[in-house]
Amino acid sequence: MATFTMKILLHDGHHYVLRFDRGEEVIASLGRFAVEEKITAATFTALGAAGKTVLAYYDLEKKVYIDKVLEEDLEIASVVGNIGVKGEAPAVHAHGCLSDASFKTYSGHIKEMRVSVTCEVSLMKLEGVLERVFDAESGLNLMK
Numbered sequence: 001m002a003t004f005t006m007k008i009l010l011h012d013g014h015h016y017v018l019r020f021d022r023g024e025e026v027i028a029s030l031g032r033f034a035v036e037e038k039i040t041a042a043t044f045t046a047l048g049a050a051g052k053t054v055l056a057y058y059d060l061e062k063k064v065y066i067d068k069v070l071e072e073d074l075e076i077a078s079v080v081g082n083i084g085v086k087g088e089a090p091a092v093h094a095h096g097c098l099s100d101a102s103f104k105t106y107s108g109h110i111k112e113m114r115v116s117v118t119c120e121v122s123l124m125k126l127e128g129v130l131e132r133v134f135d136a137e138s139g140l141n142l143m144k
Contacts, residue, residue: 006033014126020048020119026079027092027112030121034083034090041126046079048119050098055108063139070106073116074098077105083123084130086141091132 006029010017018033020026026046034042051073056065081094097107113119132141 014124016121016123016125018121018123020115020121022115022117024115024119025112026050026115026119026121027094027110030081030083030092030123031090034092037125039083039090039123039125040085041128041130042083042123043126044079044081044083044094044121044123046076046081046094046096046119046121048076048115049117050074050076050113050119051116052112052114053098053106053110054112055096055098055106056111057108058140060138065109065111067111068106068108070098072100074100074106076113076119079110079113081110082130084132084143086132091130091141093132 005021007019009019053070055068058065077097077099079094079096084091094110096110097105099105131144133144135142
């Protein structure tokens, strides 16, 4: 069982339903969860409400992420992602769409997402290992 405040609401073999509460950082917590549960391959979806979020866009020509920090309360309209490994460490990869009070949406690669109320995650553990390795051409860690 995890030692951080994220809660496992249901666990049925390979499927987990998780709840993150106010103040928790989802991406890093999923990495810690993967270590504790020995998850080397998984897919997940999430919804809920976020506060501080760091989204990114990858500039393929410059091979750098361009960050956008959002410091407001947002609805998590949709997050999709996967968990693999890079070396010995978990590699959490997520993209999402969030909306503000005027229904304006923001989307991109999620580097950080702090919960403002709750975040509900449905995670499916897969058999095997999703390995990420550095690809010099793109500058990214791609699934092998």
